Amino acid sequence: MLIDWTHFTPWSALAGGVLLGLASALFVLLNGRILGVSGIVGGLLRPRAGDTGWRLAFVLGMLVAPGVYWLFAGATAPRIDAGWSAVMAAGLLVGVGTRYGSGCTSGHGVCGLSRLSPRSLVATLAFMGAGFLTVFLVRHVLGCCHTTHGAWT
């Protein structure tokens, strides 16, 4: 296995991870809720009285995060290599899959594993495994390197 030392950022990853853990901790202790983004957003499509405000407040906080980050730390430069059709297909798969699987990286991956939930462990292994396999197929079998940055050349 070859490690990509140029892109490896253990400290910012750890610091960001601690923030994610902190947000999840605050949410369950203050609001009594699981911080699962797909569930929070998905619930907006099934609106019920008294069940919408908290979801919108949370999503609004997420939406302003890049602006706040920019104020203090400047702009980020994400590398989005996937083409438009791949982005659309990926969004559809993520939308359907997270709802059938009752969670995503936050709900199962962070909160579920923190709760030591066997159900979330299975879900996390499944989506991680599928993620590994998909990238392997796209990059190394189909060879359609939709990268312009040479991240793995």
Added chain:
Amino acid sequence: MKKILVKSRISEFVVGLVFGLGLIVSGMTDPGKVLGFLDLAGLWDPSLAFVMGGAIAVGLFAFAFAKKRTTSFLGGAMHLPTSRDIDRRLVVGSLVFGAGWGLAGFCPGPAIVSAGAGQPKAIVFVLAMLAGMWLFEIAEGRMRRTPNQQTGAL
């Protein structure tokens, strides 16, 4: 009662903000970095394992404590998941999600944050994701025989 509601809304907003900042700081909002983690056979970037490690290290304590409580600190009910079933739905759904994640490098949280930054591809991803979630709602609406089978918490 009203005061609790205002406090809750503020708390939810702040939590969303902290979570969004965490996603940016950690590198999760950079699909190139996410795909670098998922590319085991190429040049592997292990950073995201540190994201999970940092998050779970904090989460373990919080959830161990939360399990003992019957109300939240703001006075509301605890909405913790009750479902323990490991069924085909959970596995197939998660596999489909993982395939989409590996295709573009976005999962729901980072995509929403990046949409907030005005990234055109992230906005398209989020719209497609909402369409996918809406398809699920339609399918569920037809299938649903027993009400309240959804926990909806995750």
